[in-house]
Amino acid sequence: MTSVDVASEAGVSQATVARVFSAPDKVAPATRAKVQAAADRLGYVPNAIARSLKSQRTNIIGAVVPAFGEYWQHVVTQFSQRLSDRGLQLLLFSFTEEDRVERAVAAVDQYRLDGLIMASAVIGPEQLARMSDRDLPLVAFNQPAAAGIIPSVSVDNEEGARRIAEHVVDVGVERALFVGGVASTSTDSLRYRGAAQALGERGVACPYLACGAFSYEAGYKAAAAVLERQPLPDAVIVSADELALGLIDGLRTNGVDVPGELLVTGFDGLPQVEWTGYDLTTLVQNIEGLTDRAIDLLLDQIERGSGAGAGAGGAPVAEMVPGTLRVGATTTGRGRDAVNHDDKDKEPRSDHG
Amino acid sequence: MTSVDVASEAGVSQATVARVFSAPDKVAPATRAKVQAAADRLGYVPNAIARSLKSQRTNIIGAVVPAFGEYWQHVVTQFSQRLSDRGLQLLLFSFTEEDRVERAVAAVDQYRLDGLIMASAVIGPEQLARMSDRDLPLVAFNQPAAAGIIPSVSVDNEEGARRIAEHVVDVGVERALFVGGVASTSTDSLRYRGAAQALGERGVACPYLACGAFSYEAGYKAAAAVLERQPLPDAVIVSADELALGLIDGLRTNGVDVPGELLVTGFDGLPQVEWTGYDLTTLVQNIEGLTDRAIDLLLDQIERGSGAGAGAGGAPVAEMVPGTLRVGATTTGRGRDAVNHDDKDKEPRSDHG
């Protein structure tokens, strides 16, 4: 079914049919109705491919997203739905290995995507710089390292970590430890900087310890290293929820009571932080807000016809969206255990996890 | 940069350039090299949009996927990567509300997608039947209700549930309870049927109880209802891991020791089942195998040029991929807690019925 079929069915020219579907107000109501009817009868739907060929706009946005962690699922879902609300499609590039990014770029070229969302911290600054040369609207999502290179939007990592640090001081912590994932990531260094600074200002030291990855397993394994610290910290500020959940389980397996003996905090706001076994204090990212801004930034560039570009002649925009502190039992739950102290003989809470 | 540019740069006709990129063996090695060089110099990449317009193939596959649950993330990732391995792109339709499915269908029409993966149990049989009329290659993923209507691939729910039931009997359960999510889903009824049948054959009764949803929260809330049962069951066979995890937490919050007082099993094989606090016995789905088969089924139809069709003239294919039983502490971990209990039934080592 093409517009030509509809045209002959409706007894008008092909151009009129096209107008009915792209600029309905440029055609008389009577003919419009006639055409609509014919189209419905024939089950005609305009061919977006042909349209794109002419208009040089595909209305498809690509997104390069890591394949790991629950957090990203929410991000992808948000992007999918928000783009759809604006009449755009999402072409997804999920990846584990480096080469997926290359593939995404290749597809972008071939399919003439209107823009690309880069939501992966694995993409290095050099690669980003290279991409910013190719006059393609780009936006980096939660990838602080991209700030200044391409337009970006991310949670305010430093400020968020500061909020957590302040909270931890408020509940009386005196010796903290920061547990990060991968030391080389900008996410880690910003969060560490924020936390260490706020703690330092309040006279609390805060060394840094890396797990080697951002996963439950890495956090779990890090428990041993945490317990080797001398002196033992009062609180562990973890740079990501997934790590924190693993760490908590690791600590409890080692017989440590969390929060009884050691407080723990996270960062991100995964759904699991609410699970009763954890009830983790963390900084919840506003994913809706973040994705919204990212799409806006992208559309701005597309409208403006610019490539991955500067705001209006300066450095690329680097937006920060604040998160919100979630206070859970992992930093305030000691009271509860104190109350339950009468039945000390009962099995320690630590093994139920 | 178009093929015309490359043609003049290389001193050949536009047609030759096109051939170099679509049927390289139909052009002399010498000219091919010349064209390649020119293309590289100009940074030319064939325009997939234009190609699609002519070839009537987009190499883009759509996927309608629920926005909930960690499980789906793995599915999406697998699809994204496996399609990419075959030179196909994934256009994602993540959804929460009904209307997203409509949007997906609309996009499929507009963009002339080569095929569509339906991975949502929310899509009813009527809607599926309606879609199967439109000569579009389709495949249903883990949606047993689609079997017989459109080609489908899913985990063997009934057999999996049977395996779990057998295991549960092996560890000495005498009164079981099946906790489902939504009674109307085919997933639920197949899993229940498999479990109830296997248990029945072994003289164990197994009533059904629905949570109303497939979420952690629903499982958590269901704990109260479970505890009201008279007599209390020995084991709860839950139809999905996410529910099971919530149920375990709910039970523990109510002071019930799992697995000390009550055994629990799940279904799906989420990453969280390995977390130390749970260590859930469950049936692990082979997601790689499932996605692989789904893509095969789709490609078969595309090659064959058929619409959502029958195998070769019969009913649509309905493939079943077996899962594997994972035995965790939630059905075998009593030993640890039962130290003060006098063990009349030492945990029988049972990795298989």
Add this chain to the structure above:
DNA sequence: CTGAAAGCGCTAACAT
């Protein structure tokens, strides 16, 4: 083996 030419289905001047 290579070139010329005719579309794929649509948009957008331009003309009526």
Add this chain to the structure above:
DNA sequence: ATGTTAGCGCTTTCAG
């Protein structure tokens, strides 16, 4: 307000 016409960049006969 509607019709005519010329492409968008590619694939694909059909000649040479």
